[in-house]
Amino acid sequence: MTKSxxxxxxxxxxxxxxxTILAGxxxxxxxxxxxxxxxxxxxxxxxxxxxxxxxLKPDAGEILFEGRPLRSMSKAEWKQLKRRVxxxxxxxxxxxxxxxxxxxxxxxxxxxxxxxxxIHEKVMARIEQFELSEVTxxxxxxxxxxxxxxxxxxxxxxxxxxxxxxxxxxTGLDPLRKNTVLSMIAHHQxxxxxxxxxxxxxxxxxxxxxxxVAIIEDKRIPFQGTPVELEQSNDPLxxxxxRGQESLADELTGLLTRPDLEQKIRQxxxxxxxxxxxxxxxxxxxxxxxxxxxxxxxxxxxxxVQCLGNLLKGHLGTTGxxxxxxxxxxxxxxxxxxxxxxxxxxxxxxxxxxxxxxFQAKTYPRxxxxxxxKAGIVQANSEATLESLIEQARSNLKTIxxxxxxxxxxxxxx
Amino acid sequence: MIKNQALPLALxxxxxxxxxxxxxxxxxxxxxxxxxxxxxxxxxxxPGKIMQQVYFIGAKSIMIVSLVGLFTGMVLGLQGYYTLVKxxxxxxxxxxxxxxxxxxxxxxLTALMVIGRxxxxxxAEIGIMRISEQIDALDTMDIDPIRFLVSPRIxxxxxSFPLLTSLFDxxxxxxxxxxxxxxxxxxxxxxxxxxxxSVVMQDISSGYWKSLAFAxxxxxxxxxQGYFTHLRSGGFGARGVSLATTSAVVISCVLVLAAxxxxxxxxx
Numbered sequence: 001m002t003k004s005x006x007x008x009x010x011x012x013x014x015x016x017x018x019x020t021i022l023a024g025x026x027x028x029x030x031x032x033x034x035x036x037x038x039x040x041x042x043x044x045x046x047x048x049x050x051x052x053x054x055x056l057k058p059d060a061g062e063i064l065f066e067g068r069p070l071r072s073m074s075k076a077e078w079k080q081l082k083r084r085v086x087x088x089x090x091x092x093x094x095x096x097x098x099x100x101x102x103x104x105x106x107x108x109x110x111x112x113x114x115x116x117x118x119i120h121e122k123v124m125a126r127i128e129q130f131e132l133s134e135v136t137x138x139x140x141x142x143x144x145x146x147x148x149x150x151x152x153x154x155x156x157x158x159x160x161x162x163x164x165x166x167x168x169x170x171t172g173l174d175p176l177r178k179n180t181v182l183s184m185i186a187h188h189q190x191x192x193x194x195x196x197x198x199x200x201x202x203x204x205x206x207x208x209x210x211x212x213v214a215i216i217e218d219k220r221i222p223f224q225g226t227p228v229e230l231e232q233s234n235d236p237l238x239x240x241x242x243r244g245q246e247s248l249a250d251e252l253t254g255l256l257t258r259p260d261l262e263q264k265i266r267q268x269x270x271x272x273x274x275x276x277x278x279x280x281x282x283x284x285x286x287x288x289x290x291x292x293x294x295x296x297x298x299x300x301x302x303x304x305v306q307c308l309g310n311l312l313k314g315h316l317g318t319t320g321x322x323x324x325x326x327x328x329x330x331x332x333x334x335x336x337x338x339x340x341x342x343x344x345x346x347x348x349x350x351x352x353x354x355x356x357x358x359f360q361a362k363t364y365p366r367x368x369x370x371x372x373x374k375a376g377i378v379q380a381n382s383e384a385t386l387e388s389l390i391e392q393a394r395s396n397l398k399t400i401x402x403x404x405x406x407x408x409x410x411x412x413x414x
Numbered sequence: 415m416i417k418n419q420a421l422p423l424a425l426x427x428x429x430x431x432x433x434x435x436x437x438x439x440x441x442x443x444x445x446x447x448x449x450x451x452x453x454x455x456x457x458x459x460x461p462g463k464i465m466q467q468v469y470f471i472g473a474k475s476i477m478i479v480s481l482v483g484l485f486t487g488m489v490l491g492l493q494g495y496y497t498l499v500k501x502x503x504x505x506x507x508x509x510x511x512x513x514x515x516x517x518x519x520x521x522x523l524t525a526l527m528v529i530g531r532x533x534x535x536x537x538a539e540i541g542i543m544r545i546s547e548q549i550d551a552l553d554t555m556d557i558d559p560i561r562f563l564v565s566p567r568i569x570x571x572x573x574s575f576p577l578l579t580s581l582f583d584x585x586x587x588x589x590x591x592x593x594x595x596x597x598x599x600x601x602x603x604x605x606x607x608x609x610x611x612s613v614v615m616q617d618i619s620s621g622y623w624k625s626l627a628f629a630x631x632x633x634x635x636x637x638x639q640g641y642f643t644h645l646r647s648g649g650f651g652a653r654g655v656s657l658a659t660t661s662a663v664v665i666s667c668v669l670v671l672a673a674x675x676x677x678x679x680x681x682x
Contacts, residue, residue, distance in 0.1 A: 053554055082556050093551035097539070110557040113458065159555075 005067070006031040006163060006195050007052055012061035014047060021047050023219035024061065029163075029212075034189055034196040036206050038241060039216035045199040048216065049165045052197065053085050054078065083111065086156035090168045092148050094140040094155070101127070101136045104155045111159065123158060130154045145173070149181055157192065166198040170206075178202060182209050203241060207231075215241055255309045255330065261323035264333055265386050272382045280342040280379045282332045283393035284308060287372040289328035296369045304371065305330070307358035315349055331390070339379045346375055346400055353401045373401040446560070446641070447568070447634040453561035454569040463566035464573070471532040471567070471633075472574030476581065478527050483582040486519055487511060487589020494590070495598050507600055508608035511590035512583075516613060516621045518674070520583040521575075525628035525670045528571075528578065529663055533636040536567055537662035540640030541655035549641070564641065568633045575629035576622050583621070620681040627677060631669050636662040 009027040013020070021044040029035045029052075039045050050056040051063060054070070063070045065081055073081070094103050105123045108114055114122075127133055130150045135143045140151065149169070156164050169185065170178040182202070186209035189196050200206045207213060207227040214224040215238065223230065223238050230238060236259075256264075268279045286304060293301040305324070312322045312332055325331040334342055353359050353373070376396035378389055454464075494510045540563055543549050552559040587609065595602040639662035643654045 055553070079556070085554075087551075087554035089547050089551060091547060093547040095543075095548055095551075096546070107555045107557070110562065111555070 003030040003033070005029065006065070007197075008064040008067075009048075009051070010062045010064065012051065012058045012063060014044075014051070014056065015059050020219055022058075025216075025219075025221050027214055027221050027224060029195065029197055031162075031195050032193050033211035034186070034198060034209055035212040035214065036198045036200055036210040037214050037216055038200060038203060038206070041201075043216050044219065045216055046167060049087075049167055049197065049199055052163070052165060053087055054082060083159065084162045086159065086161040086164045088152055088156050088164060088166045088169060090171055092140075092152040094148060094151055096140050099137050099139055100132060100143070100151050103140065103151055104158050107155065107159045126154045126158050146177055146180060150184065153184065153188065157188070157194070161194060163195040163197065166196060166200075168199050168201065170200060170202050178205065182206060185209065255313075256321055256323040258323050258325060258331075261321055261325075261331060261333065262386060264321050265389070268333065268335060269380060269384060269386070272380060272384075277336060278338055278379060278381070280334045280337045280339060280377055281389050281393055282334065282342060282346065283325070283376045283378075283390065283397070284312075284330040284332065285374045285376075285394075285397060286328045286330075287374060288369075289371070292369040292371060296364065296367045300364065300369060303358050304369075307356050308353075308373065311349060311352055311356060315345070315352065325390075331393075339377060342377045342379070346377065350400045359401070359403050369403070371403055372399050374398060375400045443634060443638050446564070446638050447630065449560045450564035450568045450634070450637070451630075453558065453565040456561065460561075460566055463562075464569045467566045467570030468573050470535075471528065471570050472577060475528055475531050475574070475578055478531060479524055479578050479582050480585050482523055482527055483520075483585035484589045484592075486523060486582075487515065487586030487591075488593045489589075490514060490519075490586070491590035491593030491598070495594055495600070504598075504600055505604045506608060507590065507594045508587075508605035509612035511594070512587050512609040512613055513617060515583050515586040515590075516617045518678070520579045520586065521621050521624040521628060522670065522674050524575065524579045524582045524625065525632060526667060528575065529632050529636070529666050529670070533632050533666055534659050534663050536633070536636040537640040537659045538655055540564075540637055541643035541658045544641060544643045545651055545655060560641075564633075564637045567637055568630065571629040571633035572626060575625040575632075579621060579625040616681075620677075623681060624674060624677050627673055628670050631673060632666045635666040635669060638662075639665070 005028045007027075007029040009025050012022055012025045012027075014022040025048065027037075027048070037045050037048060047056060051058060065073075070078070095106065098106070101123060104126060105119055108119045108122065112119075124133075124136075127136060130153065132147065132150055132154065135147060140148055143151070166185065170181050173181060182205060185196065185198070189209075198206065198210070207230070210227055212224060213227050213230050214221050215230075217237060223233065223235065225233075233239070265281065268277075271277055272279075286308065289301055289304070292304065305328075308330060309322065309324070312320075312330065316322065316332070316334075319336075320332055320334045322330055322332040334345060337345070357363055374397040376393035376398070378392040378396060380389060454460075490511045491507065494507050495504055498504045498506055498510065540549075543563070549559045549563070552562055591602065591605055594600045595605050639658045640655075643658040644650075646654050646657055648654070648657050
């Protein structure tokens with residue numbers, strides 16, 4: 001099936017007075033798909049949505065609806081088109097002095113000339129579809145937040161729109177409700193087949209239900225594509241967005257970011273030649289972290305990384321630097337340290353690990369994660385590069401600590 | 415020297431800026447009213463919504479308007495009697511009470527009462543709808559919010575105000591009868607006959623013209639203040655709504671009294 005574009009932005013520019021909000025945005029939204037727009041707060045996501053519904057007009061560039069430019073449409077055509085668009089507000093914007101039934105019925109009563117009976121049938125059908133039959137006569141403030149969301153979606157869908165815009169549908173909800181709302185959107189989207197455009201912060205949950213993702217950054221859209229393409233993109237900006245959640249976790253471990261550390265290593269490497277100084281690199285690998293995450297839990301896995309990070313930081317003080325290199329790898333730089341110094345350092349560290357709470361079997365009352373911490377040391381020389389150092393460290397890996405669930409921490413000396 | 419020149423300049427600039435924004439605001443209110451007024455008659459009509467507002471603005475105000483009317487009439491009867499008796503013309507009491515009620519007090523006091531009861535709630539209700547994005551929601555549903563919210567209120571006010579005013583007049587005249595005839599023993603035949611003799615159609619119609627004008631002023635100002643709550647510089651959210659309600663009441667009261675003067679001088 002070939003995908004046909006429903007809405008296309010072509011080099012759209014929007015300014016508010018002196019401030020430029022959109023500087024040449026290109027975006028394609030395909031029919032029958034869920035397109036998610038992500039970006040920082042105030043990056044112009046809502047402005048983008050408002051262009052689709054016609055609340056704002058572009059200063060330059062063009063917006064095409066089903067291939068036809070908005071600019072050239074007559075007023076009647078535009079009105080016709082506007083009726084096919086629904087908008088769901090972040091705070092639902094239900095009419096709080098009307099009952100649930102009246103809320104859902106309002107667009108039909110005001111916009112169509114349907115007889116009252118037909119309206120009643122249609123509204124009741126939607127209400128049943130969204131499992132709201134019990135609260136038909138209640139007011140929005142009398143029902144739960146999740147139900148309010150359902151009422152809002154029922155109201156948006158009652159006119160059978162072909163495109164629905166969701167303005168941050170999950171912001172401010174707890175994780176459980178968040179998933180309920182996202183799955184509700186995905187479920188009904190599949191069932192009814194409308195085109196959905198969503199503005200969201202919920203990375204990465206929202207990717208699971210999206211067919212396409214667009215990133216808005218610095219007044220433009222530097223990336224648009226499928227979530228898989230997004231995940232596999234090498235673009236640092238894109239990576240930054242996907243890692244949004246992990247970066248919080250990294251902050252908790254007290255570790256530096258990977259680019260910072262790479263910069264530091266390059267700096268040290270360039271010094272070797274000039275000042276005859278040396279340094280060592282230690283790569284820590286937590287084996288089976290994936291397994292722990294799966295079997296024991298996300299928090300336990302995170303705690304292990306956090307503990308190792310904190311130990312390293314405490315032990316190194318200000319002289320060394322550590323960063324999370326990948327999911328289960330931590331890279332440490334020890335300046336002015338040769339191979340024997342680094343070994344000594346590891347030995348000390350292993351001693352300390354023995355006492356840490358995270359490495360005691362009794363911390364895990366039900367499921368005990370058995371894991372190994374391995375370390376590889378390499379001393380830098382003047383011919384080394386960043387890549388070669390890491391490769392060597394990987395080949396030198398030795399177990400330095402091991403949690404055995406019956407005996408507690410066992411330290412192997414290397 | 416420069417300073418002396420700059421001061422009056424700054425003053426004029428300040429006054430000019432204030433005046434321009436005042437005129438701009440007047441224009442905005444006028445456009446707002448015309449949009450609302452035109453949509454009373456645009457198809458499909460909204461009789462249900464207008465009736466609902468007539469119930470709220472009109473029917474529910476009957477009690478307060480009756481009470482105020484009764485006591486106003488009674489006070490007029492007392493005061494009028496003791497003034498007229500000095501000239502030995504207490505027989506004119508009926509005419510004095512009826513004319514002052516029909517021409518002035520009826521429309522003005524009715525309007526003030528309705529401002530307090532219905533005008534404030536108009537501003538508050540529309541204001542809350544604005545800050546909770548309900549008006550934006552109407553916009554995105556392609557429902558004209560002015561037509562949906564403001565037109566029924568203007569229409570209902572135009573229907574209710576003259577009716578409430580007539581009620582006020584009748585009860586006020588009865589109040590004058592209570593104090594004048596029952597308490598102070600003026601002959602009731604003289605009281606009512608004087609009313610019959612002195613009141614001409616123009617007195618009654620001028621009162622109705624006034625009440626129509628007040629209906630437009632009150633419903634427009636109160637809706638306008640609520641509708642543009644979000645543009646106020648003073649406060650946001652709940653504070654904004656409270657300020658909008660306050661200024662709706664204050665502005666419409668002042669405008670009703672000012673318009674009363676202008677209309678009186680035109681209609682007399």
